[in-house]
Amino acid sequence: MSLHKIAVIGGDGIGPEVTREACTVLKVLQNVLPELKLDFTEFEWGSEYFVKNGRMMPEDGLEQLKTFDSILFGSAGSLEVPDHITLWGLRLKICQHFDQYANVRPSRLLPGIQSPLKNLSAGDLDWVIVRENTEGEYSGAGGRVHPQLPQEVGLDVSVFTRSGIERVMRFAFKLAASRPRKQLTLVTKSNAQRHGMVLWDEVFEELKSEFPKISTDRMLVDAITTRMVLQPQTLDTIVATNLHADILSDLAAALSGSLGMGPTANINPEGTFPSMFEPIHGSAFDLVGKGLANPLGAFWSCVMMLDHLQEPQAASKLMKTIEDVCQLGKNLPLDLGGKSRTTEVTSAICDALGD
Ligand code: IPM
Ligand code: MG
Numbered sequence: 001m002s003l004h005k006i007a008v009i010g011g012d013g014i015g016p017e018v019t020r021e022a023c024t025v026l027k028v029l030q031n032v033l034p035e036l037k038l039d040f041t042e043f044e045w046g047s048e049y050f051v052k053n054g055r056m057m058p059e060d061g062l063e064q065l066k067t068f069d070s071i072l073f074g075s076a077g078s079l080e081v082p083d084h085i086t087l088w089g090l091r092l093k094i095c096q097h098f099d100q101y102a103n104v105r106p107s108r109l110l111p112g113i114q115s116p117l118k119n120l121s122a123g124d125l126d127w128v129i130v131r132e133n134t135e136g137e138y139s140g141a142g143g144r145v146h147p148q149l150p151q152e153v154g155l156d157v158s159v160f161t162r163s164g165i166e167r168v169m170r171f172a173f174k175l176a177a178s179r180p181r182k183q184l185t186l187v188t189k190s191n192a193q194r195h196g197m198v199l200w201d202e203v204f205e206e207l208k209s210e211f212p213k214i215s216t217d218r219m220l221v222d223a224i225t226t227r228m229v230l231q232p233q234t235l236d237t238i239v240a241t242n243l244h245a246d247i248l249s250d251l252a253a254a255l256s257g258s259l260g261m262g263p264t265a266n267i268n269p270e271g272t273f274p275s276m277f278e279p280i281h282g283s284a285f286d287l288v289g290k291g292l293a294n295p296l297g298a299f300w301s302c303v304m305m306l307d308h309l310q311e312p313q314a315a316s317k318l319m320k321t322i323e324d325v326c327q328l329g330k331n332l333p334l335d336l337g338g339k340s341r342t343t344e345v346t347s348a349i350c351d352a353l354g355d
Contacts, residue, residue, distance in 0.1 A: 013283020015074020047078035056089030098273035131245030260294030
């Protein structure tokens with residue numbers, strides 16, 4: 001069993017609060033499963049680093065990260081630095097330079113967790129959203145011209161390439177094939193956006209024949225929001241563009257209990273670069289320093305990290321423990337209707353892991 005080197009970037013807001021808890025949980029898991037060998041290195045990069053150094057990470061930051069097997073990330077975004085700077089200086093920089101083109105976001109209503117949807121029980125909502133993660137609406141292409149004049153122009157150009165679409169779709173088809181229902185839904189807006197989105201539809205149609213065991217359908221992004229709310233049982237794996245899946249995954253997380261639960265894997269499937277794992281909740285300024293953040297999204301992201309590191313036993317043990325603690329319901333954080341502080345949730349998980 002090899003040693004996995006993990007780079008930990010807590011970043012901003014509640015990010016460091018939840019990655020610290022995640023490391024605590026992983027260390028306990030390591031004690032319980034002696035074959036699991038993890039080594040953590042912390043990087044204090046983010047907005048505070050920016051205020052002191054004028055950049056979100058050192059110039060050779062990517063070079064430093066390259067030597068790791070995985071990255072555990074907290075959040076980027078603070079009140080002091082504009083969001084587009086924090087985002088492009090750290091998280092997006094890592095995603096793009098490390099070609100982490102598949103952003104995987106599972107949402108599952110766990111036993112013991114209440115969905116805001118009436119009468120929804122565990123098992124009724126079990127989705128994985130695959131978000132294209134390196135191009136599309138987040139390509140960074142565009143510009144500003146005629147500054148400060150009434151005719152000032154701001155352009156954000158969505159860039160969709162056949163190769164970029166194909167690779168993320170192949171990833172989504174394979175992921176759908178690994179799930180019991182073998183079902184993949186393509187989300188676009190190809191009625192109104194008649195170039196890139198139509199290309200998405202065409203590539204999907206071409207790839208379908210390679211995956212005959214997968215049942216497929218196509219939805220427009222506006223229409224799928226109502227299906228997510230009204231018929232959640234009819235969806236399984238979803239593939240969508242960077243922006244569409246960004247929006248849908250927040251909705252998915254809320255419907256499965258809370259944004260605080262949502263995990264993410266930014267995957268470089270070829271393994272050329274490290275992949276990065278993070279909760280989707282972001283900085284949550286209102287919670288910073290209060291000890292009330294929900295660490296479960298970070299823990300669930302660690303499950304995804306362990307899976308990616310090919311440690312299936314550790315991954316399923318941690319996931320089962322998260323499920324058990326939720327089902328028991330005694331140590332739920334505030335956003336899930338409980339009363340527990342961040343560290344109390346962590347202790348409940350650690351105690352349960354030791355059993
Ligand atoms: C997410 C977040 C980020 C994104 C923000 C912080 C820019 O919303 O991970 O979903 O859109 O990528
Ligand atoms: Mg988002």
